[in-house]
Amino acid sequence: MADAAGPGAAPAPRFPVPTTPAPPVGVVGLGQLGGSLAAALAAAGRPVQGWDVDPAARDAAAARGVQISRELSGVVVLAVPLPVMGTALDGLTVAPDATVTDLGSVKGPVLETVGAGVGSRFVGGHPMCGTERSGHAAVDPGLFSGARWALCLEPDTELPRWLRVAEVALAVGAEVVPVTAAEHDDAVAAISHVPHLLAAALAAAADRAGPLALALAAGSFRDGTRVIGSDPGFVRAMVEGNAGATTAALARVQEELARPWAELVADGHAVATRPQGRRAVRVPLDRAALLSLGRAGGAVTRRLAAFVEGYVPDPA
Amino acid sequence: MADAAGPGAAPAPRFPVPTTPAPPVGVVGLGQLGGSLAAALAAAGRPVQGWDVDPAARDAAAARGVQISRELSGVVVLAVPLPVMGTALDGLTVAPDATVTDLGSVKGPVLETVGAGVGSRFVGGHPMCGTERSGHAAVDPGLFSGARWALCLEPDTELPRWLRVAEVALAVGAEVVPVTAAEHDDAVAAISHVPHLLAAALAAAADRAGPLALALAAGSFRDGTRVIGSDPGFVRAMVEGNAGATTAALARVQEELARPWAELVADGHAVATRPQGRRAVRVPLDRAALLSLGRAGGAVTRRLAAFVEGYVPDPA
Numbered sequence: 001m002a003d004a005a006g007p008g009a010a011p012a013p014r015f016p017v018p019t020t021p022a023p024p025v026g027v028v029g030l031g032q033l034g035g036s037l038a039a040a041l042a043a044a045g046r047p048v049q050g051w052d053v054d055p056a057a058r059d060a061a062a063a064r065g066v067q068i069s070r071e072l073s074g075v076v077v078l079a080v081p082l083p084v085m086g087t088a089l090d091g092l093t094v095a096p097d098a099t100v101t102d103l104g105s106v107k108g109p110v111l112e113t114v115g116a117g118v119g120s121r122f123v124g125g126h127p128m129c130g131t132e133r134s135g136h137a138a139v140d141p142g143l144f145s146g147a148r149w150a151l152c153l154e155p156d157t158e159l160p161r162w163l164r165v166a167e168v169a170l171a172v173g174a175e176v177v178p179v180t181a182a183e184h185d186d187a188v189a190a191i192s193h194v195p196h197l198l199a200a201a202l203a204a205a206a207d208r209a210g211p212l213a214l215a216l217a218a219g220s221f222r223d224g225t226r227v228i229g230s231d232p233g234f235v236r237a238m239v240e241g242n243a244g245a246t247t248a249a250l251a252r253v254q255e256e257l258a259r260p261w262a263e264l265v266a267d268g269h270a271v272a273t274r275p276q277g278r279r280a281v282r283v284p285l286d287r288a289a290l291l292s293l294g295r296a297g298g299a300v301t302r303r304l305a306a307f308v309e310g311y312v313p314d315p316a
Numbered sequence: 317m318a319d320a321a322g323p324g325a326a327p328a329p330r331f332p333v334p335t336t337p338a339p340p341v342g343v344v345g346l347g348q349l350g351g352s353l354a355a356a357l358a359a360a361g362r363p364v365q366g367w368d369v370d371p372a373a374r375d376a377a378a379a380r381g382v383q384i385s386r387e388l389s390g391v392v393v394l395a396v397p398l399p400v401m402g403t404a405l406d407g408l409t410v411a412p413d414a415t416v417t418d419l420g421s422v423k424g425p426v427l428e429t430v431g432a433g434v435g436s437r438f439v440g441g442h443p444m445c446g447t448e449r450s451g452h453a454a455v456d457p458g459l460f461s462g463a464r465w466a467l468c469l470e471p472d473t474e475l476p477r478w479l480r481v482a483e484v485a486l487a488v489g490a491e492v493v494p495v496t497a498a499e500h501d502d503a504v505a506a507i508s509h510v511p512h513l514l515a516a517a518l519a520a521a522a523d524r525a526g527p528l529a530l531a532l533a534a535g536s537f538r539d540g541t542r543v544i545g546s547d548p549g550f551v552r553a554m555v556e557g558n559a560g561a562t563t564a565a566l567a568r569v570q571e572e573l574a575r576p577w578a579e580l581v582a583d584g585h586a587v588a589t590r591p592q593g594r595r596a597v598r599v600p601l602d603r604a605a606l607l608s609l610g611r612a613g614g615a616v617t618r619r620l621a622a623f624v625e626g627y628v629p630d631p632a
Contacts, residue, residue, distance in 0.1 A: 128534035148532055177531060184532075190525035191533040195540040198514050200584025201572035207587040208568055209506035211613025211629060214587075215493060216464055216500075217507040218444035220543040224511040225588045227536040232585040239577050250573065252524055256517035257566065261555050268516025269548040271523045271530075272541045297527030313527060 022046060025168055026072030026098075027079055028088050030057040033103045033130055034079025035139035039064040040172040043141050049073075051092060057136040064139070075168050077125075078102035078114065082237040086113040099161040101125045101168075105188065106241040107152055107181035123165045124152035124181055126188070127174055134231050145173035148299055150188075152181045153287050163285070167303055175299035175310070178290035189245035194253055196235050197246070199228035279314035282307045338362060341484055342388030342414075343395055344404050346373040349419045349446055350395025351455035355380040356488040359457050365389075367408060373452040380455070387411075391484050393441075394418035394430065398553040402429040415477040417441045417484075421504065422557040423468055423497035439481045440468035440497055442504070443490055450547050461489035464615055466504075468497045469603050479601070483619055491615035491626070494606035505561035510569055512551050513562070515544035595630035598623045 027038040030052040041048045042065035050066040052058050058068050073095035080088045082104050094100070100118045104110045107124045115122045129147035131138065149169040153162055166176045179187070203225045206213050228235070239246050256264055281298065283289050284307050293300070298312035343354040346368040357364045358381035366382040368374050374384045389411035396404045398420050410416070416434045420426045423440045431438045445463035447454065465485040469478055482492045495503070519541045522529050544551065555562050572580055597614065599605050600623050609616070614628035 128532050131535065147534065150532060177528070179528065183528060187525060187529040187532050190522045190529045191537040194521075195518060195536040197573060197577065197580065198518060198540060198569075199536075199588070200580045201569045202511060202514060203584040203587040204572045204580065205510075205565065205568040206506045207583075209503060209565065210611070212493070212495065212499060212611050213503035213506045215610075215613040215615065215629070216444050216466060216503050218463065219447065220511040220515075221507040223539045223542050224514060225584070226539050228581070228584040228588045230585075232581045235581045235585070236578050239581070249521065249525065252521040253514075253517045254570075254573075256520045257513065257570075261513065262552050264513065264516045264520065265544070265548045265551045265555070267523075268519040268541070268544040269546075269551070271519040272515070272544045294531075295526070295528050297531040299531065313531070 022167065022171075023074030023099075023164060024049060025074055026050065026069070026076045026094075027066070028052075028072070028077065028092065029079035029081075030054075030061040030066070030136055030139075031079065032134050032136070032138040032140075033127065033143070034077065035061055035064075035136045036141060036143040037077060037079065037103070037127075037168075037172060038066045039139055040141040040144060041168070042066050044171060046171065052136075054136070060136040060139065064141075073098050075164055076100045077168070078104070081234060082106060082109070082241055083233075085110050086117075088114075089117075097121075099123060099164050101151075101165045103127055105192065105238045107150075107179075107184045109241045111152070111154065111181045120156050120158050121161060123157055123162050124154075124184075125165060125169070126150045126184060127169065128192075129174075134234065142173075144169070147174045148177050149174040150177045150179050150184050150294075152184065153178050153291055154180060155287075157287070159285060159287065163303060166300060166308075170301070170303060175301050177299045178294040180291065183291075183295070185242050185245045186249075189242055189249035190252070193239045193242055193246040194249045196227055196230070197239060197250060198253070199225045200235075203228055275315070277314040278311040280309065280311050282309055338483065338487075339390030339415075339480060340365065341390055342366065342385070342392045342410075343377075343382070344368075344388070344392065344408065345395035345397075346370075346377040346382070346452055346455075347395065348450050348452070348454040348456075349443065349459070350393065351377055351380075351452045352457060352459040353393060353395065353419075353443075353484075353488060354382045355455055356457040356460060357484070358382050360487060362487065368452075370452070376452040376455065380457075389414050391480055392416045393484070394420070397550060398422060398425070398557055399549075401426055402433075404430075405433075413437075415439060415480050417467075417481045419443055421508065421554045423466075423495075423500045425557045427468070427470065427497045436472050436474050437477060439473055439478050440470075440500075441481060441485070442466040442500060443485065444508075445490075450550070458489075460485070463490045464493050465490035466493045466495045466500050466610075468500065469494050469607055470496060471603075473603070475601060475603065479619060482616060482624075486617070486619060491617050493615045494610040496607065499607075499611070501558050502561045502565075505558055505565035506568070509555045509558055509562040510565045512543055512546070513555060513566060514569070515541045516551075519544055591631070593630040594627040596625065596627050598625055 026049040049069040127149040300308040300310040302309040342365040365385040387409045443465040616624040616626040618625040
């Protein structure tokens with residue numbers, strides 16, 4: 001092949017090559033996730049507008065080079081908590097042709113609420129990062145570096161808009177995982193929402209065991225409960241907003257806990273320590289091909305004119 | 317009061333004051349825990365003997381100032397895996413008046429096996445530290461700094477021997493928690509053995525959810541499964557060696573998981589983020605008083621002639 005990434009070609013540029021001029025980005029909500037995204041884009045020299053109902057969050061973002069504005073265009077990113085996602089744009093002016101995306105941890109309900117208003121201009125997203133801290137004081141422009149960023153490709157998603165949002169994610173160092181909203185919600189139930197419930201149950205049960213137990217708590221307990229230090233309103237919105245998938249995933253955990261411990265320990269150890277190789281792939285700009293990449297556990301790392309580059313897991 | 321630690325007294329010495337000359341310490345098993353203990357004592361200038369069946373572990377310990385020997389006296393520390401605890405002293409010569417302790421993660425079974433041979437010279441112990449790594453390559457002389465170290469006070473435990481072992485733990489920076497073996501085993505089921513099973517179940521269930529789920533796994537999944545990266549033989553010996561208490565603690569977690577999620581999340585968050593103040597206390601050298609300290613969630617931080625200093629939690 002003779003394209004830019006082929007053998008013998010000139011060295012690949014370090015950053016993704018947008019095929020159209022990079023659109024402006026407008027971030028609504030400048031807490032940990034939104035503030036970090038806006039700061040990372042501003043640090044990369046990209047024009048970023050932002051808004052937050054909290055003046056302190058606006059001031060913090062402005063100090064990082066974000067232009068504070070109620071008028072947004074290009075790629076508009078809703079970075080607000082799930083319960084207020086549906087009203088995030090109230091009082092703001094959004095360009096009629098803007099692509100709208102979000103960073104919410106559940107995708108089905110956001111697709112129903114935001115998607116109903118925005119239509120096919122909406123592309124649901126969920127970067128798999130963030131810590132148990134929250135708010136603008138927890139902003140970190142490096143937050144997305146190396147993180148997976150799930151991006152929804154529904155049957156009616158306009159692929160050029162999906163690619164525009166993907167380029168924003170790639171620009172801050174994330175890897176883009178193409179998914180449907182339903183696939184996303186099933187997956188995060190298993191790897192995020194159930195872990196939050198297990199952490200809560202572990203902490204509450206240890207408390208019932210008494211002060212001696214809490215006094216002896218060490219690494220395994222701290223690791224196992226850390227995530228429930230997150231804002232409980234946020235956690236509750238997440239698990240209740242994905243109740244069906246979370247219930248099913250919790251049932252799978254219960255089935256595992258009912259197995260003989262020797263088998264359970266051996267299998268859990270094997271999963272947790274499985275070598276994680278990866279194999280480079282190229283995927284055409286096609287919904288079915290992109291979704292296959294995501295289902296295989298792969299991700300997009302770079303966008304080129306006629307395809308994307310990425311990888312799939314390689315057990316080696 | 318006019319003792320050394322009273323108001324107006326001379327500044328307290330930085331290290332614990334042994335009331336008798338510090339006995340030599342002999343460590344059997346020079347992997348992560350035993351090797352770290354021996355290295356920490358050697359670094360503090362204390363004479364330490366050690367033995368390991370693995371020549372590489374012996375060489376690594378010798379390089380850290382540990383005298384390699386099959387003849388042990390003073391405080392003899394069994395730092396071998398649970399399944400071989402009963403035969404750890406085979407082939408070694410132990411002084412007849414030596415105090416024997418161990419670092420095993422379950423105390424009831426060790427009391428039955430080792431205690432049966434050693435009698436009232438045995439003091440069971442369990443430092444609440446260590447990582448998912450193991451072996452002499454994971455040795456860290458700072459491993460015990462600030463860690464809680466459970467130390468068993470059974471009805472027939474000789475208090476002077478208990479204090480001698482406590483001084484070894486204090487000398488490497490640990491805080492000593494007086495417990496009975498049964499209290500210990502109930503407590504660690506809740507805060508260590510159940511977290512290992514939950515981590516295994518979480519990993520195994522996520523694997524069943526498919527490659528997409530594992531690809532999206534981020535912080536909460538990594539935290540929630542880290543501990544099952546530990547050696548599975550070690551984990552299995554631990555949970556199977558404490559099956560009764562672990563089953564009961566797991567049942568408490570299941571009860572929590574059956575509660576409404578909003579309540580569960582709120583309660584788990586409250587436990588995980590509860591402020592942890594502490595209040596200084598003095599405790600006489602008396603079994604009942606020391607065990608009361610442990611049951612209150614407290615620990616011993618310093619030994620003086622007629623009492624120990626320590627603290628209890630203070631909700632403030």
